[in-house]
Amino acid sequence: MGAIDQEALARPRQEKWISVVAYGIAVIVVGILPAFLSSYIQGVITRFLIFALFSVGYNVVFGYLGLPSLGHAAYFGAGGYVIAVLKMHYDIDLFWVGAPLGILMATFIAAMFGILALRVSGIYFLLVTFALGQLLYSVAWNVKWLNTPGMQGIAGLSLPSFGTGGWTLDPISFYYLVLVITVICIYLIRKIANSPFGHALIGIREGEGRMRTLGYNTWLYKYFAFVISVIFSGVAGVLFGYYNYVISPTHLGVGTSFLPMCMCIIGGTGTLLGPVIGAALIIFVELFASIMTPERWPLTLGGLFVLTIMFAREGVGVYLAKLWNKMSHPYGSIKS
Amino acid sequence: MEQFVINMLNGLSYGMVLFLIASGMSIVMGAMNITNLAHGVLYMVGAYVGWTTAVKYGAPFVIGLVAGGLGAGIVGLVIERGFLRHLYKKPNEQVLLTFGFVYILTNLCLWVWGGWPRMPFTAKVLAGSIEIMGKTYPKARLATIIIGFVLAIILWWLQDRTRIGAMVRAGMDNKEMTMGLGINLERVFASVFFVASCIAGVAGVLGAQLLGVYNALGLEILLLALIVIIVGGVGSIQGALLGGLLIGVIDAFGKALFPRLAMFTMYFTMIVVLLLRPSGLLGRKA
Numbered sequence: 001m002g003a004i005d006q007e008a009l010a011r012p013r014q015e016k017w018i019s020v021v022a023y024g025i026a027v028i029v030v031g032i033l034p035a036f037l038s039s040y041i042q043g044v045i046t047r048f049l050i051f052a053l054f055s056v057g058y059n060v061v062f063g064y065l066g067l068p069s070l071g072h073a074a075y076f077g078a079g080g081y082v083i084a085v086l087k088m089h090y091d092i093d094l095f096w097v098g099a100p101l102g103i104l105m106a107t108f109i110a111a112m113f114g115i116l117a118l119r120v121s122g123i124y125f126l127l128v129t130f131a132l133g134q135l136l137y138s139v140a141w142n143v144k145w146l147n148t149p150g151m152q153g154i155a156g157l158s159l160p161s162f163g164t165g166g167w168t169l170d171p172i173s174f175y176y177l178v179l180v181i182t183v184i185c186i187y188l189i190r191k192i193a194n195s196p197f198g199h200a201l202i203g204i205r206e207g208e209g210r211m212r213t214l215g216y217n218t219w220l221y222k223y224f225a226f227v228i229s230v231i232f233s234g235v236a237g238v239l240f241g242y243y244n245y246v247i248s249p250t251h252l253g254v255g256t257s258f259l260p261m262c263m264c265i266i267g268g269t270g271t272l273l274g275p276v277i278g279a280a281l282i283i284f285v286e287l288f289a290s291i292m293t294p295e296r297w298p299l300t301l302g303g304l305f306v307l308t309i310m311f312a313r314e315g316v317g318v319y320l321a322k323l324w325n326k327m328s329h330p331y332g333s334i335k336s
Numbered sequence: 337m338e339q340f341v342i343n344m345l346n347g348l349s350y351g352m353v354l355f356l357i358a359s360g361m362s363i364v365m366g367a368m369n370i371t372n373l374a375h376g377v378l379y380m381v382g383a384y385v386g387w388t389t390a391v392k393y394g395a396p397f398v399i400g401l402v403a404g405g406l407g408a409g410i411v412g413l414v415i416e417r418g419f420l421r422h423l424y425k426k427p428n429e430q431v432l433l434t435f436g437f438v439y440i441l442t443n444l445c446l447w448v449w450g451g452w453p454r455m456p457f458t459a460k461v462l463a464g465s466i467e468i469m470g471k472t473y474p475k476a477r478l479a480t481i482i483i484g485f486v487l488a489i490i491l492w493w494l495q496d497r498t499r500i501g502a503m504v505r506a507g508m509d510n511k512e513m514t515m516g517l518g519i520n521l522e523r524v525f526a527s528v529f530f531v532a533s534c535i536a537g538v539a540g541v542l543g544a545q546l547l548g549v550y551n552a553l554g555l556e557i558l559l560l561a562l563i564v565i566i567v568g569g570v571g572s573i574q575g576a577l578l579g580g581l582l583i584g585v586i587d588a589f590g591k592a593l594f595p596r597l598a599m600f601t602m603y604f605t606m607i608v609v610l611l612l613r614p615s616g617l618l619g620r621k622a
Contacts, residue, residue: 062428068427068428068431070431076422116607116610119610120610120615121371123365124372124566124570126431127562127565127566128566128610131559131562131563131566131603131606132603134559134603135600135603136600138603139600218437253557253558254558255555258435261431261432262432265428265432296443296447298439298440298443299443299444302435302437302439303436303440304438305432305433305435305439306419306433306436306440308432309429309432309436310419313426313429322413322417
């Protein structure tokens with residue numbers, strides 16, 4: 001008995017040591033380092049955080065519930081458009097007004113679209129969410145009120161103000177605002193995923209019929225999961241509106257919808273931090289490709305998707321997690 | 337009255353193109369359970385190839401049709417044999433892979449054909465117009481209706497009246513049993529995918545007469561195909577035909593009667609169908 005106890009005691013210490021180092025690196029990279037980098041790189045890391053939040057939220061529906069949505073950009077963009085319309089038509093850039101309204105708008109649209117989209121399941125869910133997303137895209141494209149004269153989309157946005165006279169946000173404090181919001185949201189999603197509700201979602205993914213037999217109202221669970229996931233899309237969209245200064249119909253369209261899906265698949269579907277890794281990979285590949293070959297970056301991005309699917313199908317994140325497991329369990333007794 | 341007929345003809349010709357776009361994708365989805373988001377890009381490849389042969393090199397229109405169909409078909413076959421073959425029963429991976437090809441092929445087309453949009457072109461044989469009830473009407477659109485209708489009958493005959501169609505339908509219902517009967521389903525699937533891509537290419541050449549060709553076309557066409565599939569139902573020629581004609585006619589009348597809302601009429605149709613019959617008008621019940 002003694003020997004077993006010792007081993008059990010030894011392992012957590014080993015894990016703790018490694019995780020302290022890993023979290024330390026993470027805190028330095030996202031928490032301290034950006035303050036000393038050029039504002040361009042700060043911008044890229046802000047963009048990464050926003051998309052990490054977007055795809056972790058998306059993963060609630062895609063990974064845990066197993067429904068492929070290809071319309072989440074509609075809700076993401078709706079959040080951004082609320083910010084933009086408030087700025088353009090009412091000259092309001094107060095965070096306390098814009099953020100709640102943007103999130104409410106995204107949630108409201110999702111509450112309507114969810115009823116339509118959840119009438120079908122499986123791959124048809126993808127088709128319907130895609131078409132509904134393009135509906136918002138064409139609204140934004142055609143309604144004059146939603147466009148700055150002379151262009152598609154709304155330009156001239158600014159960083160939010162907080163109603164504290166005299167003090168305004170600069171890019172680095174906005175970066176920290178995004179960082180704090182992202183960390184809080186990912187923590188909340190972790191709570192949701194680990195709650196009985198989250199486990200019920202996985203149950204529905206694995207066998208909806210059984211869950212129904214067990215007395216779960218599966219439709220309601222799916223509906224709530226969809227709306228919850230969209231709330232986080234709304235948060236990310238609001239932050240993106242402030243970050244990007246321009247919001248255009250493209251941000252509602254399928255190209256943007258596709259990003260969180262890719263990030264989830266590349267990072268590892270149904271894991272909490274996989275999408276974050278996927279987001280990092282895609283944003284930085286996008287960055288390098290657009291610097292090296294601005295003309296051909298879609299080619300690089302498409303090539304990345306194809307290569308990932310053919311050779312790292314489980315997701316790069318899952319691969320890294322296995323590596324992590326190996327490192328933190330040097331005795332080789334992995335239970336996964 | 338004559339305005340009604342003109343609108344109807346506009347709707348039918350547009351609807352025939354929509355049918356051709358959607359039918360291949362619908363069959364691939366129904367028979368092979370493959371979601372091919374690159375279908376719209378195959379249409380675009382076909383349209384570009386057809387434009388090059390028929391307009392740039394001045395070949396007869398029929399050769400343009402064949403070249404466009406074969407071009408898209410070969411690209412489709414490469415995608416299926418090289419990549420999608422390894423991803424049966426993995427819908428999410430298929431989506432990611434085919435969307436990767438949307439990026440790749442769109443960019444390659446930009447590379448080869450450049451960024452400037454091609455105007456809608458008309459074949460020399462089909463140039464000019466004829467008189468219908470006192471109004472002139474372009475021959476090209478009438479030819480589109482006829483070609484689409486002929487193709488619809490051929491496809492329907494292939495699906496419902498031939499041995500290969502029976503194999504495809506059997507594979508749709510029960511894959512294991514079909515393979516157990518000694519049918520080489522892999523080869524059947526590869527040919528289905530090839531034919532579906534060819535139809536997309538032919539649709540591209542026909543559609544280029546109405547819509548022109550430009551680089552963002554791939555995704556727009558994909559959206560139209562999806563709406564037609566949602567309205568008509570997955571997996572049958574009849575469903576795609578009904579969905580395509582319905583959306584085409586509704587769109588034409590929408591443009592004529594309420595031009596400001598014309599963009600939304602097809603979405604509206606889709607939403608109504610989703611509420612009443614989620615599996616599509618002629619779709620099988622799930």
